[in-house]
Amino acid sequence: MRLSRYFLPILKENPKEAEIVSHRLMLRAGMIRQQSQGIYSWLPLGKRVLDKVNAIIREEQNRSGAVELLMPTLQSAELWQESGRYDDYGKEMLRIKDRQERSMLYGPTNEEMITDIFRSYVKSYKNLPLNLYHIQLKFRDELRPRFGTMRSREFLMKDAYSFDLTKEGALHAYNKMFTAYLRTFDRLGLRAIPMRADTGPIGGNHSHEFIILADTGESEVFCHKDFIDFDIPPVDTDFDSVDGLQSIFEKWTSRYAATSEMHDEAAFAAIPEGDRLSARGIEVGHIFYFGTKYSEPMGASVTGPDGKEHLVHMGSYGIGPTRLVPAIIEASHDENGIIWPKSVAPFDVSVINMKVGDAACDAASLEIYQKLGNAGLDALYDDTDDRAGAKFATADLIGVPVQVIVGPRSIASGEVELKDRKTGARETMSIEAAINKITA
């Protein structure tokens, strides 16, 4: 992408409304724009990161055996009256009347709708287990949306819903998502710690939040520091292995970890002092097993091997992509801007032409840009007529992992500079060596 043809509205000033660093940096880097209170546009740079986050979530959901569909944003109130949650949900639910005065709502979550889909089609235990997920917009009419897309009203959620014949089956489904979540957050460059959690309006009695530690987190959390070094389940994890996944679950719940709602002072005090971590955290995922809470009122049952009807055991599993993007920034930035993990960087490399109009700089920059593109990399070519200093600041701000700097002095000897955004390390080398290093 040539920057001169892109839409990257960088802000030079720190926006006053931003209280936390990720919000500030997302506004400054031209990633998002607030349209109404708690409702955001994702500008092109932000959209790219969001897409990469979604792609990783999707890959890991698919790997675990979950199947993707897409439910709509608007739901009928009747469905929620069936489950009994229509009145429970309070003012966070955005209630709507359509032109025919039918009561609708903008879905804050989809337990009712997916249960309705399930009961319409699935009649036999032979079609189980089943886990269906979608990545779809949700709306929760928070009184105080804040921190940019970290707590917005219209937001994206990946929500998965599992259906099993028995509680044991449902707990295996739970462990599949537990494992998929560990892998997902790791691939996003985050260390997420599963913590026993309160179930709130979703319900159920077996639930974990995945929390990343960050000073700006909204929740106070307490855990054993062993979590920092636990191994992540590998790519070839067998999701069909009940015992294998149970041992991953047990390992990752073998140490104390709790949010303040679930905190047990005495248990925490029993940990050797040097091993205690008391910090602030950001919730990036939440999983629930809730048995027959929805299948019972909504009549979602299947014929079992015994020929009898059985209510299905369900769980639901949420990740918020539009919250993950700022969470990644909270975990990875410096005073100059964002430092993207490679897996979600909006571009793989920035090519910075220090002197547009200089024949040697133009030719070398274009050559590098095209060769990186041919090698399958996504390069952002800064071919604007900004000053070199402004270009460096922009490149640092938007946090692309590698910068190739093409300047008139070094290009005279056929060389360019390579800068690693994270370490700040710079190296001078030939064009060919630079391309080889980046594409290696």
Added chain:
Amino acid sequence: MRLSRYFLPILKENPKEAEIVSHRLMLRAGMIRQQSQGIYSWLPLGKRVLDKVNAIIREEQNRSGAVELLMPTLQSAELWQESGRYDDYGKEMLRIKDRQERSMLYGPTNEEMITDIFRSYVKSYKNLPLNLYHIQLKFRDELRPRFGTMRSREFLMKDAYSFDLTKEGALHAYNKMFTAYLRTFDRLGLRAIPMRADTGPIGGNHSHEFIILADTGESEVFCHKDFIDFDIPPVDTDFDSVDGLQSIFEKWTSRYAATSEMHDEAAFAAIPEGDRLSARGIEVGHIFYFGTKYSEPMGASVTGPDGKEHLVHMGSYGIGPTRLVPAIIEASHDENGIIWPKSVAPFDVSVINMKVGDAACDAASLEIYQKLGNAGLDALYDDTDDRAGAKFATADLIGVPVQVIVGPRSIASGEVELKDRKTGARETMSIEAAINKITA
């Protein structure tokens, strides 16, 4: 994907509510489910096709130089009051009050919001031309939603918005989209004919609808039959060439073509009778140039090379992916089901194991399934314990282009059958030959 682990709720009976073939086939093939009047879930098979359609739209938008972002679904009423359209839009606009009694709406289109984004950031002609697009849900509260996702209330739209300093620039932007649309529909397996169109509530005076001919189309259309054989602009079309794109535009508007609203009986009668096409059509895209209709009331201007402020000239360009899916089916099906063009098929190939439990059938089917997967193809492996006849019917219904049929008799001599869904042609060959043929 193993069918035993997938969610493909095939309906055996023809659903009564479906009036047109695409709606019937989408319901029968388990692609969609109505959740409320005119509001649909896209079940896994449908979601796959929708994703492929979106990917092609996105590639062609990007090729033409448009830049992707993502605006939210909910908008503030104030924006629409600025443009003057808040009252104009009537009951099709879904109006909402949030918990703080602010007037919101579910966006039926995004001219106002994108103009607001533009005016916030772009101040100079140097940042033009610019074309921003998103693929996002829209809501139009139609009184009579019908034909499944062909005319639904909540639907997906790709909408692009161009900004230029001058009318000439804007017409070049228009031609870019015109050309991108010709390529997009062609890649989707459709022959779309651009027809001069009425501009409706979007406004402006230069507009084309892209119409595909289908017996079930809602509009009556009239055109010259030369359109059927016109060449599609090639992949290496230079979108920066003003003259090149203008000549594509002129070629594709050189013959008579009009919807009934714009029909000129006399002009049509002047065409030699054998060259007249009078048919029904489905609108799959609509493009508009509307000059300063929004930039003027909303104050979207840039400094020109002359140092003065100039209102920007705008256009907008829509394609409905959730309508395109049924449109493709209308254009490509037979009495047994859907016949997907390769480019949007939910799977590349179906592997049908006629006798699950037979060691030779199981081994051969698995081998073929895995080798096709390793070759980068998306295969659906029917490993269910349905009867062979039901499996054949399902494969035909869901319309995957190629079927590999593994039966106990032919596998005894190491052979399988290959069936082309479109022609119905069957060939018997070795496993290796079958894999080579499919992956060629």
